[in-house]
Amino acid sequence: MRPLAVSLLLLLSPMPMQAAEPNTAAAEAWLAKTSIAPPLQVPASLDAWQQKRTEIRAKLNELLGDLPPRPPVSAIQITSREDKGAYTLETLQFDNGAGEIVKGYVFLPKNATAQNKAPAILYCHWHGGQYDIGRQELLQTNATPVAAGPALAAAGYIVLGIDAPCFGERNGQGPDGPQQKGGNGEMTAAKFHLWAGRTLWGMMLRDDLTALDYLCSRPEVDAQRIGVTGISMGSTRSWWLMALDDRPRAAVCVGCMTRYEELIRSGMLKAHGIYYFVPGMLKHFDTEAVIALSAPRPILFMTGDQDTGSPTSGVRHIGEIVAKIYALHGSDTASHFENQIYPNVGHVYLPEMWEHTLKWLDRWVKN
Template sequence: MRTIFVWLTLLLTRMQAAEPTADAWLAHTKIAPPLQVPASLDAWQPQRAQIRAKLIELLGDLPPRPLVSAFQVIAKEDKGTYTHETIQFDNGSGEIVKGYVFVPKQATAQSKAPAILYCHWHGGQYDIGKQELLQTNATPVAPGPALAAAGYVVLGIDAPCFGERNGKGPDGPQQKGSAGEMTAAKFHLWAGRTLWGMIVRDDLTALDYLCSRPEVDASRIGVTGISMGSTRSWWVMAMDDRPRAAVCVACMTRYEELIRAGMLKAHGIYYFVPGMLKNFDSEAVIALAAPRATLFMTGDQDGGSPVDGVKHIGEIVSKVYALHGSEAAQHFENAIYPGIGHVYLPEMWEKTLKWMDRWVKGE
């Protein structure tokens, strides 16, 4: 009997050792608690500055952003109601970055228009990048022409490893797709910075250029995207105060809940910032947007955004918006769609347009 007991004990021990759980990993790792929202706006402002400063530090030793004079328009095509431009710039770290600009015909230097910085998704679609603006691979409509028709100047660029940057990493064309993404991440870590930091840096460079365009009213700019594009959008809002509003579809992810759900696999290596959880979880990043208008739309069946984490973020961030007064409360919305996964529904697109018209155009 004793022999059987010992054997069962050893078997259970081996099974537990062979299958470590997220709870066991977390129990032996010191991570930051949920963001503690102070009681007053005066107390929040220095805390906000500290969080942004820490984010800049965690992203690593990023090269200075190139000047807007580095941008060139290399092609221009009349599309009737708008002009479609192809632009490029040297990002100062070894790559030429290309993007698309959509300019409504009514937008001029004398009649400036609101603008949208559009951030494309990941989806494992490394060949697409900025082409997403002209396709429906991620969105119900082609967002470039649709947003231009709504009266916005629109800009979107290829993120690192995507579009015309696929196969342009340090290992060259032999490393494309996820292999190229991994190679780029390795290079940047050796250089003391992160791939995510470089992604956000390029987006902020694009924002610099968008604000400089003569047809753009730099006081009326929004940022949007789905999936990786959503995460890019809320990081842009966190790192820069110029955008007035954001719409983020999917990827409202709280990292502790993501770990507990066993869904780290849902996000590529680009997504991870060393030391992040030692300092704070993602609600600290999202909260930096307050009191500017931010809309999140997430399906409750999206494995990459566990719904308990989505709700947790919403609860915390709502408290930060409340510090700015009762009117600011309507500037934040956390919409959860029952029975929906990682998708962009037509009704979500309609809500995106209404949100941007209200908070960017001011209609």
């Protein structure tokens, strides 16, 4: 039997177990009066794609808003260390320069040293309406079949994960302070950032990129062998980070391979929290354009066909387009993009998915 916390169909915010029949007439009426971008057109050549790729990345950064500069690596401090036998568990923190203190965990295998550099994983936790957990997910099985931090450390990886905005020790640390926690705190943070000319999603990714800066700076880390992974919100963070930054070598994304037009048509906009929406995005492109920026680096997607936040039609649509982008890089990159759809599976992280995650990371990050 699967652990209860893993088998629940939690998406990016609490929602019913079964989605109601979509009101397609309403969706079609709204879409008919709105100009949205067509599916990404695959360029005829790799050179043409490289130019298009540069344009898409620039537009994404523009749409995320006027983000303040990331704090320097020197601002990140280790505040505690605990000997856990096979690894050392460190707690780090940094002032993100935007009003918050961010805390995270580093899992450091004992055999990782400046002379014996190790591969590393930036782990992105999920949402699931579990605002109190955040980085603690690395030590729990609320979202994954095993505690990901110790498991990845045992596999030889240095692991870093931070509290995303509104989660963990940042729950109740938004602009309204402790009086607004959980979903209310998330809403106040999103509103504040919109007024400031930026997005909550952009700020979330900015903090993740700060964590990546730090991971690359660690003397024990081989900066050429860094992967990124997560489920749900953590999955979306992972493929956006691959899109915005070339430093991650590979990624594994469980759930949330969501094409937005199909999400609208299925009547499931409610499946994703407010933090996730980027104003103006559909005027320019849908999510296949973001995911395609990972090419030719290896990226694995695993999605259940009963995951109502990621309509299967959209998962397949993204996969068809992105596979063609990978093909532009040559036949040897065909194995770099894998899009697995699991039948009769919802928004969960199955044990077999975890096994596939480890094999993917070992193949494309470690070796």
